[in-house]
Amino acid sequence: MITAVPETLVDGAIALLKSLIATPSLSREEGPTADLIATYLSQHGIASQRVGHNVWAQNRHFDPQKPTLLLNSHHDTVKPNASYTRDPFAPTVEEGKLYGLGSNDAGGCLVSLLGTFVHFYDRTDLAYNLVMAASAEEEISGRGGIEQLLPHLPPIDVALVGEPTQMQLAIAEKGLMVLDCTVHGRAGHAARDEGENAITKAMPDLQWFQTYQYPKVSSLLGPVKQSVTIIQAGTQHNVVPDTCTFTVDVRVTEQYTLEEVLAIIRANVQADVVPRSVRLRSSGIAVDHPLVQAGLALGRSMYGSPTLSDQALLPMPSLKCGPGHSERSHTADEFIYLHELEEGVVGYVALLAGLVLR
CATH class of the missing domain: 3.40.630.10 (Zn peptidases)
Incomplete structure (x- = not known):
């Protein structure tokens, strides 16, 4: 009617x-x-x-x-x-x-x-x-x-x-979870073989976020999608950075809870991973x-x-x-x-x- x-x-x-x-x-x-x-x-x-x-x-x-x-x-x-x-x-x-x-x-x-x-x-x-x-x-x-x-x-x-x-x-x-990630290295002089470059240490994590495919795919929403959207490291050209921070935008389907996705991420990267919120499901x-x-x-x-x-x-x-x-x-x-x-x-x-x- x-x-x-x-x-x-x-x-x-x-x-x-x-x-x-x-x-x-x-x-x-x-x-x-x-x-x-x-x-x-x-x-x-x-x-x-x-x-x-x-x-x-x-x-x-x-x-x-x-x-x-x-x-x-x-x-x-x-x-x-x-x-x-x-x-x-x-x-x-x-x-x-x-x-x-x-x-x-x-x-x-x-x-x-x-x-x-x-x-x-x-x-x-x-x-x-x-x-x-x-x-x-x-x-x-x-x-x-x-x-x-x-x-x-x-x-x-x-x-x-x-x-x-x-x-x-x-x-x-899709739900949303924004992650603030931090990889720790050790500062040193860029001209000498010293320090532990946090940018280099972060590369495997960045690669994982780009390539990992979550097994469960939604028939309506497709796969979980995660994108590294912000990255920051270093303050001077001649100092090996001791910290690399980056932000990840994660769009989650009904196939996973935000907590499940967070657990998978933490099990696969070395960075300290802190979600800004687990409200947006x-x-x-x-x-x-x-x-x-x-x-x-x-x-x-x-x-x-x-x-x-x-x-x-x-x-x-x-x-x-x-x-x-x-x-x-x-x-x-x-x-x-x-x-x-x-x-x-x-x-x-x-x-x-x-x-x-x-």
Whole structure:
């Protein structure tokens, strides 16, 4: 069953997105956009609550006996990069595109979810509850975002996370573990045969990170991927360095826990390996989950996503889906098509209409 969506709902979502673009909301500085979101909900007769810069609300006829679906997207943005040719905070429509920082990631998803929440807010016949959460600090995986908000929400059974997927169904997502590695040598004069060069000692470790293949490969997400992204050693040309430090970006599939991958790494390299966090885990949802099946019934396709979102911090099953294109995220002169915004609202409403959670 596809429920008709009032044109005013789409227009309101677009107007809200323009206001969000015009209001800088870098991570940890989202207060003004939180105000805008709370005002939007209030204008539709919806009382919201706030935890830090996170804004949330629940449907009018919330019933603790029913399962609860979380609608979540974020309202923080990355910093505009130096390649912008437009004012990143000036919402401009040209040739069907709405330009502006955060328009695609993830403003379009956020306003589409908010419009969807407004649409269903007063319904008395829902088979589930709705909780809407506009979260902060997603772009930095900060502790002041969805992680801070979750304890204040009612129990959640499943989450729909708004990120640009062209409205396709990302049913799995890689986790992230960043490692700081240190190899120790012994300083000496470069002109003499003395000291123990930490750079030379680090080479086998660097080679291992480049070539090692984890045995278990995910059917959706592929292999675990690890990349050395930063390396530092030495202070003078004539001194053998006694320390070499390097950073490794590890993208982990559902085939391994972060702890399992960390144990494998420590067993194979000589460097001291310190993870910055083991919070950002691989996430996903079963193919036979009613939320996924509802998407498939609408002709959507499934895939595994290599990019990280707030899903990594959600302990319940979660589906990532939203308007926009992931490849536009964090790019100069970011934009989203107006027709994508309409498809977002209509698509979300269609996904939720008739949904039965068990």
